[in-house]
Amino acid sequence: MSTLSPASQLILKHLSEKIDKQTLIIDPLEAQDLAHPDFLSCEVWSFRDLQLPNTMFIWPEKPNGQYHQAIVFFPKAKEKAKWLLSQLAEILPPEANIYLVGENKGGIKTCQKVLADQLINIHKQASGKHCLLYSAQPNPNATKPAGFNFHQYTIEQKSVNIANLPGVFSFGELDKGTELLLSHLPAEINGRVLDFACGCGVIGAFIAKHYPNTLLSFSDIDALAIDSTRETLKQNQLTGELHLSNGLKKISSKYKYIFTNPPFHTGLKIDYYISEAFIKECGQQLESGGKLYLVANRFLKYPQILQNHFDLVEVIAEDNKFKLYCAYNR
Ligand SMILES: C[S@@+](CC[C@H](N)C(=O)[O-])C[C@H]1O[C@@H](n2cnc3c(N)ncnc32)[C@H](O)[C@@H]1O
Numbered sequence: 066m067s068t069l070s071p072a073s074q075l076i077l078k079h080l081s082e083k084i085d086k087q088t089l090i091i092d093p094l095e096a097q098d099l100a101h102p103d104f105l106s107c108e109v110w111s112f113r114d115l116q117l118p119n120t121m122f123i124w125p126e127k128p129n130g131q132y133h134q135a136i137v138f139f140p141k142a143k144e145k146a147k148w149l150l151s152q153l154a155e156i157l158p159p160e161a162n163i164y165l166v167g168e169n170k171g172g173i174k175t176c177q178k179v180l181a182d183q184l185i186n187i188h189k190q191a192s193g194k195h196c197l198l199y200s201a202q203p204n205p206n207a208t209k210p211a212g213f214n215f216h217q218y219t220i221e222q223k224s225v226n227i228a229n230l231p232g233v234f235s236f237g238e239l240d241k242g243t244e245l246l247l248s249h250l251p252a253e254i255n256g257r258v259l260d261f262a263c264g265c266g267v268i269g270a271f272i273a274k275h276y277p278n279t280l281l282s283f284s285d286i287d288a289l290a291i292d293s294t295r296e297t298l299k300q301n302q303l304t305g306e307l308h309l310s311n312g313l314k315k316i317s318s319k320y321k322y323i324f325t326n327p328p329f330h331t332g333l334k335i336d337y338y339i340s341e342a343f344i345k346e347c348g349q350q351l352e353s354g355g356k357l358y359l360v361a362n363r364f365l366k367y368p369q370i371l372q373n374h375f376d377l378v379e380v381i382a383e384d385n386k387f388k389l390y391c392a393y394n395r
Pocket residue numbers: 234235240243261262263264265266267268284285286287290310311312313325326327328
């Protein structure tokens with residue numbers, strides 16, 4: 066049985082003959098797919114921390130080859146899709162073919178509507194494996210969607226400025242879980258603090274601003290999240306260490322506190338295996354006596370996972386949707 070993702074299977078079934086080293090692959094969901102011999106000669110533009118055998122450019126780096134076509138794994142966030150296609154138009158020649166592929170449940174069906182300004186000649190090419198494949202060309206007259214979105218959020222009369230690139234979590238609105246966490250922070254926080262899975266950096270920037278005896282680090286798998294955090298820090302005249310990292314793999318320091326509103330999805334599915342891996346990694350990056358503060362949807366099975374890796378797990382706050390846990394060792 067093939068281990069390729071359904072989207073990659075659909076691409077190979079219909080485009081295998083056309084894929085060559087002047088094909089640029091954008092934002093692949095499954096890193097292991099790119100090891101397939103048909104993809105190996107392609108260059109990849111990634112927006113995440115990925116380990117690939119291909120020549121790869123990770124945002125904000127931009128591909129610099131001569132490409133006649135691009136295969137875009139359609140992003141779940143529509144704002145990101147628009148922004149991504151406008152970035153791509155700056156790299157491809159106007160006659161280039163752009164293929165869009167994605168799972169039906171990831172929203173690919175909306176691509177004709179969502180990308181009506183960015184693309185011309187959008188046609189459905191194929192369907193199968195619960196996925197769709199479209200082809201199109203860049204629209205030379207497209208309007209350029211805005212980059213950063215700026216906001217100010219106020220929690221318990223304390224404010225923080227936020228910069229958010231399209232598709233980064235909390236785009237345009239503070240998440241209710243994050244708000245629960247920020248309104249129940251400990252009275253005193255000092256020392257090294259990690260905002261794990263930081264998104265636009267709202268948690269860490271709020272802490273850095275209102276708890277001046279802290280030294281903040283931020284990590285996220287998403288290059289647009291790290292870029293947003295960099296801008297968020299600038300907007301608040303703050304500094305911090307930034308790590309583009311899948312989980313905590315690239316983090317070597319130890320922290321007195323880790324705060325997180327963690328991811329619980331892999332692609333489109335809830336994945337407890339990955340949640341457990343993150344919690345274990347967080348435990349390993351805490352100083353002795355350090356504490357993990359984690360907010361999550363109350364229906365998720367976090368208490369058990371936290372208890373597997375910490376001696377003590379307390380519920381600090383809750384509402385009808387979220388619970389804030391504090392986990393630490395004796
Ligand atoms: C629920 S959002 C929280 C964002 C931010 N802390 C907030 O409260 O607005 C989860 C974040 O996890 C990041 N993420 C997803 N998978 C990840 C992984 N494997 N490693 C690190 N971060 C990941 C996502 O990019 C996203 O920014």
